[in-house]
Amino acid sequence: MCSVVFLLRAFHKAAIKELAWATSQLSHFKPQLKKDQLLSPLKWLLASLSFSLTGYWPCHMSLYGGGGDPRAARSGPLDAKEEEKAPVEPTAQVPDAGGCASEENEVLREKHEAVDHSSQREENEERVSAQKENSLQQNNEDENKVAEKPDWEAEKTTESRNERHLNGTDTSFSLEDLFQLLSSQPENSLEGISLGDIPLPGSISDGMNSSAHYHVNFSQAISQDVNLHEAILLCPNNTFRRNPTRTSQSQEPFLQLNSHTTNPEQTLPGTNSTGFLSPVDNHMRNLTSQDLLYDLDVNIFDEINLMSLATEDDFDPIDVSQLFDEPDSDSGLSLDSSHNSTSVTKSNSSHCVCEGATGYCTDHESSSHHDLEGAVGGDYPEPSKLCHMDHSDSGFHGDLTFQHIFHNHTYHLQPSAPESTSEPFSWPGRSQKIRSRYLEDTDRNLSRDERRAKALHIPFSVDEIVGMPVDSFNSMLSRYYLTDLQVSLIRDIRRRGKNKVAAQNCRKRKLDIILNLENDVCNLQAKKETLKRERTQCNKAINIMKQKLHDLYHDVFSRLRDDEGRPVNPNHYALQCTHDGSVLLVPKELGASGHKKETQKGKRK
DNA sequence: AAAAACTGTCATGTC
DNA sequence: TTGACATGACAGTTT
Secondary structure, rough: OOHHHHHHHHHHHHHHHHHHHHHHHHHHHHHOOOOHHHHHHHHHHHHHHHHHHHHOOOOOHHHHOOOOOOOHHHHHOHHHHHHHHHOOHHHHHHHHHHHHHHHHHHHHHHHHHHHHHHHHHHHHHHHHEEEEEEEEEEHHHHHHHHHHHOOHHHHHHHHHHHHHHHHHOOOOOHHHHHHHHHOOOOHHOOOOOOHHHHHOOHHHOOOOOOOOOOOOOOOHHHHHHHHHHHHHOOOOHHHOOOOOOOHHHHHHHHHHHHOOOOHHHHHOOOOOOHHHHHHHHHHHHHHHHHHHHHHHOOOHHHHHHHHHHHOOOOOOOOHHHHHOOOOOHHHHHOOHHHHHHHHHHHHHHOOOOHHHHOOOOOHHHHHHHHHHHOOOOOOOOHHHHHOOOOOOHHHHHHHHHHHHHHOOOEEEOOOOOOOOOOOOOOOOHHHHHHHHHHHHHHHHOOHHHHHHHOOOOOOOOOHHHHOHHHHHHHHHHHHHOOOOOHHHHHHHHHHHHHHHHHHHHHHHHHHHHHHHHHHHHHHHHHHHHHHHHHHHHHHHHHHHHHHHHHHHHHHHHHOOOOOOEEEOOOOOOOEEOOOOOOOEEEEHHHHHHHOOOOOOOOOOO
16 A cells, blocks of 8 residues: 555656656647647646546546547547447456556555655656756756666667657647646546646746746656556455445446556557566566566455356266365265365366456457356356345355456457366466465465365355344245255355354353453452451441440540548449440349349430 | 464354 | 253363
């Protein structure tokens, strides 16, 4: 995420500078070109900036609709031709968007580095340019700097420029004109931003005010256009996130973006995008592609597995028998872990064949994929169908994600490929290693029931089976054609899943009870200590009272006199309180025998 | 390597 | 009768 933010910031800065340079540069060389010819790509750049500014990508066709640039038209979400070809099923379009996700990840990382270089280079240029007094000198300076660039960058620059000249896409007018144009066309307005909203760097605003020309390689702007586009397509990380609240609307940006982002080569006709890169970069591209492919969220691959199961019809009883060979299973099913990898491998197999690790999904490919999706299907309803029935928030919403990733590795469909082929999905080159690593990981992460369900091609996820209400569960069982084995396994899965949750709750409760009891013990111990302290204090108070009473007793007796005026001996007499509050002097013998000998020596206290 | 903790599963009982 | 749930017991896994 940080890298994405960094990328966007860097590109934001670089793109604005390049935009300014491009307009100024083109105004020097091609003043006769129409503004519309530059409008679309520049709009795109600004829209790209808007993403970095506003935090979301305003992926609307209107961004591309107003320009006359054939490149922009090609960059549109879907060509009219392609739209006709492509099935209209909404979910079927989505894979194109996410399908190139891993490649876009790769490009994103690559772009990140490229932008780093670009931004650093631009900063250097800016520093040098500030010392120049006129734009001509600045222009010469930039030309010199281009010559000083690494070979691959210079090559990229010259190639792009040649490309522009050949295609007649060079346009020219001032940046102010551009902004006026953009703001004067509401139908092409950039969603969510206005020119005033764009925090243009000081260099740009200065450039606008002073009409100073900045010289930036516009070809880089175009190439970054492509790459950033891909990067931005990647930006909705929720592609790889299991978002229960995701709706078809949230997928819409992918639909709109996919076609013009899937193939960057199309953005520059006749140009191989990889040709811009040095062998080192190509190598890096390969590395990042594979690494990122492997780094894809395991959960997504789990969904892939489930979805592939739901769409597969090449049921292999051997796999099932191997998988369900475990002795502890109900329903007579068992699972031999030693066969997991093979089973999963076959379960993950698709009906598509990869053709080289190009990493880009063209529109043609996406349409092929649509055909594929229409071709597959067995006795079980499509997962997407399930998704729209009862379990919109269950695991099946991941079918979109599944199709993304699935399509990511699906390049060309070979309709003639036999569906019963054990390995219809071939992983190109080093991807074999990645696939095996992925399969190991996913297989390791799958629970036993998930593997069983996969082996029996049960078109429901374990979570669904366990979590749905009993009514939905029963209706689900009756609605789909399921064998006895499948029904039995589903019921076992549900029973085990329920019991698992119950056991977890039970243990949690037990733990809570233990914790509560421990807490009670602590509280009681504290209370005991408090009571001990209170008892000690009470004893002390009692002793004090006793002492006071004793002193008072002797004080009273010291003042008492008998009939003859002699002091009363406290050993022979005792003081006794009556109910009315009077105090009597009672001889101890009488007091002990219960007889009261009243004297008139009473004294009130 | 042993022990404790954790986890999944089964059997059984209750509601 | 059926399903959900709770819980003791056991076994396998992890720490």
